Amino acid sequence: MYAVIDCNNFYVSCERVFQPHLKKRPVVVLSNNDGCIISRSDEVKRMGVKMGSPAFEYHDLFDKENVHIFSPNFPLYADLSSRVMRTISALSQRLEVYSIDEAFIDFSNFSTTLIEKQCILLKKLIQKNIGIPVSIGVGTTMTLAKAANEVAKKNERFAGVCLIKNNTERDKYLVTLKVDDIWGIGAGLRAFLNAHGIYNAYKLAQAPDLWVKQYMTISGLKTVWELRGRKCHDLTSEHVAKKSIISSRTFGRPVTIYRELVESVSTYAARAAEKLREEGEVASFVSLSIRTNLHSSSQKHYYNTLTESLSHETDYSPTIISSAVQILKKIYRRGYQYKKACVSLHELSSKDIQQQHLFYSHEKRQKEDRTMKAVDLINFEFGSGTIEFASQGKRPGWKGNAVKRTPRYTTKWNELLEVS
DNA sequence: TCTGGGGTCCTAGGACCC
DNA sequence: TCTGGGGTCCTAGGACCC
Numbered sequence: 001m002y003a004v005i006d007c008n009n010f011y012v013s014c015e016r017v018f019q020p021h022l023k024k025r026p027v028v029v030l031s032n033n034d035g036c037i038i039s040r041s042d043e044v045k046r047m048g049v050k051m052g053s054p055a056f057e058y059h060d061l062f063d064k065e066n067v068h069i070f071s072p073n074f075p076l077y078a079d080l081s082s083r084v085m086r087t088i089s090a091l092s093q094r095l096e097v098y099s100i101d102e103a104f105i106d107f108s109n110f111s112t113t114l115i116e117k118q119c120i121l122l123k124k125l126i127q128k129n130i131g132i133p134v135s136i137g138v139g140t141t142m143t144l145a146k147a148a149n150e151v152a153k154k155n156e157r158f159a160g161v162c163l164i165k166n167n168t169e170r171d172k173y174l175v176t177l178k179v180d181d182i183w184g185i186g187a188g189l190r191a192f193l194n195a196h197g198i199y200n201a202y203k204l205a206q207a208p209d210l211w212v213k214q215y216m217t218i219s220g221l222k223t224v225w226e227l228r229g230r231k232c233h234d235l236t237s238e239h240v241a242k243k244s245i246i247s248s249r250t251f252g253r254p255v256t257i258y259r260e261l262v263e264s265v266s267t268y269a270a271r272a273a274e275k276l277r278e279e280g281e282v283a284s285f286v287s288l289s290i291r292t293n294l295h296s297s298s299q300k301h302y303y304n305t306l307t308e309s310l311s312h313e314t315d316y317s318p319t320i321i322s323s324a325v326q327i328l329k330k331i332y333r334r335g336y337q338y339k340k341a342c343v344s345l346h347e348l349s350s351k352d353i354q355q356q357h358l359f360y361s362h363e364k365r366q367k368e369d370r371t372m373k374a375v376d377l378i379n380f381e382f383g384s385g386t387i388e389f390a391s392q393g394k395r396p397g398w399k400g401n402a403v404k405r406t407p408r409y410t411t412k413w414n415e416l417l418e419v420s
Numbered sequence: 421t422c423t424g425g426g427g428t429c430c431t432a433g434g435a436c437c438c
Numbered sequence: 439t440c441t442g443g444g445g446t447c448c449t450a451g452g453a454c455c456c
Contacts, residue, residue, distance in 0.1 A: 036423060
């Protein structure tokens with residue numbers, strides 16, 4: 001048996017921890033730049049506000065309904081997430097942290113009665129210790145656990161915990177779930193399945209293997225098998241090395257000046273390199289893409305991307321920054337209003353098993369390592385951005401602003417004082 | 421006026437090999 | 439008239455997840 005623990009409306013719930021008066025009140029959290037809606041309270045969901053939709057479309061509704069709006073406060077969410085995960089890990093050895101607000105645990109060799117007791121206890125514990133409401137779903141495969149979780153969320157009588165104990169229960173619940181409520185079925189497959197008369201998860205589970213394989217690839221077939229109770233996925237508990245690292249941001253305003261693009265690209269490259277060092281990896285390739293506003297119909301569009309190999313595997317920020325800026329030089333075109341840049345690193349490998357390089361001495365590498373260590377340490381101790389590279393610019397006008405960000409209550413002493 | 425950020429996996433098709 | 443068979447590797451694009 002697997003259980004999946006999912007924090008309800010996670011970012012909204014995090015804000016409510018420090019502003020309890022917002023319980024039962026409509027709340028949304030927006031993306032960077034206050035662009036999209038990325039978390040909604042139940043009250044807002046009931047108003048028909050769609051996940052990921054642009055915030056400006058709901059300006060009037062939010063005004064009228066007195067919706068509380070927040071800019072994202074990711075340091076806070078990350079910290080509360082780690083506290084939730086710590087509480088869960090106390091209960092189970094085998095745990096996979098699947099995302100910031102979700103974890104799987106392995107309940108093999110437990111009786112269903114015991115599992116149910118443990119889940120109810122865990123839900124209470126997380127609520128009491130951290131103040132975050134969660135839903136828990138249990139099933140014989142990870143996909144069925146996720147389905148049970150959906151059932152628990154949709155139906156109040158479960159009080160947040162739903163176990164699929166046998167095939168009869170499984171079929172009964174699957175009938176109530178739409179195909180795209182199922183893990184692995186998105187909008188594209190929903191449209192396809194609906195066009196073939198398949199609307200609920202039960203019907204999907206009945207679809208013939210060959211047909212599923214042909215039209216939904218092997219991943220779709222695994223989903224179907226898991227719905228029937230045949231195990232195809234298992235927990236990945238140990239740390240999995242990342243295959244790519246991305247740093248990208250939409251600008252606070254359209255950018256036309258080349259120097260400003262250099263500043264933003266340098267900043268994203270520096271951040272990507274920093275993440276790379278956190279992972280203990282080195283990169284072989286740097287990619288950069290830049291684009292104008294996709295949604296604007298009044299201006300001319302431009303998008304371009306280019307990947308270049310580094311002369312040697314590295315995690316040294318100056319090397320990665322200058323590579324990204326070199327690419328920018330090649331793909332930049334005058335006369336466009338740029339809205340976004342994205343730096344990504346590829347062909348990552350572990351720093352420990354780095355290869356020797358003919359034109360890149362051991363001494364040079366050690367010196368670079370010491371420099372980066374110092375930079376990272378300063379930024380960790382005194383806050384990120386304390387020390388930056390010159391090409392990142394002094395007073396960036398292209399950065400977005402998050403006006404409605406709440407204090408980082410749990411990770412910054414000075415911001416804790418802002419709690420009134 | 422205003423539309424996020426960060427990832428993974430799979431497939432088709434082309435290039436190439438013998 | 440009539441043009442093989444079997445394989446690998448790479449990439450772009452599309453699907454999905456949160």
